[in-house]
Amino acid sequence: MMQIQAYKMVELMWSVVLNVIPENKVSDFMMNPSSMLHEAARVGNVEFLKVLTNEYPDLAWNVDGGRKSIFHVAVENRQASVFSLIYEMGEFLDYLPYYFDEENMSLLELAAQMPDPSHLNRISGAAFQMHRELLWFKQVEKIVELTMRRKKGKRSPRELFTQQHKGLVEDGEKWMKKTANSCMLVATLITTVVFAAIFTVPGGYTNTTTTSTTGSVIENNNNTGTPLFLYHKWFTVFVISDATALISSSTAILLFLSILTSRCAEEDFLLWLPLKLVFGLGTLFLSVVTMVLAFSATFFLFYGKDTAWVPLLVAGMAIVPVYCFGVLQFRLWADTIAALRATYFLYFRNSKPILF
Structure with a gap:
């Protein structure tokens, strides 16, 4: 508009202007004095x-x-x-x-x-x-x-x-690898946390009791058996979110690692490096979202209807890091998308160039 x-x-x-200058003098007008x-x-x-x-x-x-x-x-x-x-x-x-x-x-x-x-x-x-x-x-x-x-x-x-x-x-290589290194550090921390959470399920496990042939208790083990909240809907949310966070953060690590080990030739800046960066940022953001979702799901497991405000409050506060990550990294993600879009129009569309 x-x-x-x-x-x-x-x-x-x-x-x-044309009302003042004759048409046959337009060229001279445009060239003089500058x-x-x-x-x-x-x-x-x-x-x-x-x-x-x-x-x-x-x-x-x-x-x-x-x-x-x-x-x-x-x-x-x-x-x-x-x-x-x-x-x-x-x-x-x-x-x-x-x-x-x-x-x-x-x-x-x-x-x-x-x-x-x-x-x-x-x-x-x-x-x-x-x-x-x-x-x-x-x-x-x-x-x-x-x-x-x-x-x-x-x-x-x-x-x-x-x-x-x-x-x-050289400057582009340093910038790209510095960015990838910072993002990979975050992805590694998320992977470590969500991997440990898989084996430390909320609420622990049901008791498994072993008895002798005479009926006496031989062993009462709390570390075996099925998860206590196995059939709770929020436990399902926790498991799916935690698994998604682990897979996406691991994928992000591999993508950023490929940038760190890249030779960063001239042509790489046109497609492959922006492509790896945009997918790396995307999977990293997904891992942050699902990690926070898994964290929030545990509070919905522990608190009943009488104290429902507690998990709702925690879930509301948990949105803050997701929002901050999205806002602070949006410019980088948008610039990368714009770069890939321009490359697409260069190679696959016979139209005017899109140079940002």
């Missing part, structure tokens, strides 16, 4: 560019003092919304790979360059920053012909990308 309103506002303002088009592309003012390119498609061919089109500027400044306009200009898409700036840099080479830190820091976390950089490079690479990807006597854009992003790969 906000984008539609912004578009209409720019459209209205532009109609006012290029409004390229400045709009630099800051990501896509509404302004949409209005102008819809009314005057030829303006998209204008280049600035560095011989850069608005799409070169968009790639250089990592403006995804501006770059997506290229898919609305089929003819321009065919010629864009052959455009070189005054430094003889192609569109793909600009995508291979390390961006300004202000553009990189729009995404939190070095691993997600590396993912977005890979996504930019792959998306631009899709529209560049294979013959244009290497110029004689120069490094290929892929080699340039690897050289420029070497430090970011």
Whole structure:
């Protein structure tokens, strides 16, 4: 809704400008004293560019003092919304790979360059920053012909990308492994607790009495037999919750361990590392929820109807750690989902790029 309103506002303002400037002077107006088009592309003012390119498609061919089109500027400044306009200009898409700036840099080479830190820091976390950089490079690479990807006597854009992003790969690896290590510690603690709870069932076991042939009691053992609350509905809840917590926390440990032992190559940041992280966080959250549920179920076993407020109070307080975990880790989980969604659209959908 906000984008539609912004578009209409720019459209209205532009109609006012046209009442003052003749149509044959529009191009000169846009280029002097500075290029409004390229400045709009630099800051990501896509509404302004949409209005102008819809009314005057030829303006998209204008280049600035560095011989850069608005799409070169968009790639250089990592403006995804501006770059997506290229898919609305089929003819321009065919010629864009052959455009070189005054430094003889192609569109793909600009995508291979390390961006300004202000553009990189729009995404939190070095691993997600590396993912977005890979996504930019792959998306631009899709529209560049294979013959244009290497110029004689120069490094290929892929080699340039690897050289420029070497430090970011190392930072991304450290960030990912530090995150995985912290999460694995929590998963290990949960596994330890719920595993012990399986053998220490609430209420203990029923007594098993052994008698002799004469009827005298030989042994009265409280540590054998069936659980005292075996047929109670809350005991069933306890068992299922505890088993689910054990399985999910063990799965989380394995997923985070696979991240810790990963070689963290460039391509891993595009799919496999985010995929492992999102499943690891998901199973860890499930283990926290089911562990708290198993904990709450024991209070419903011990307290009858007369004191029903006690387990209800405990269950209410037990929601607090679940809520805190969900809220505090939501941003990380959401960023990981967004990264996987962007990767999906890159490989499996022939549509505009989704670059966060």
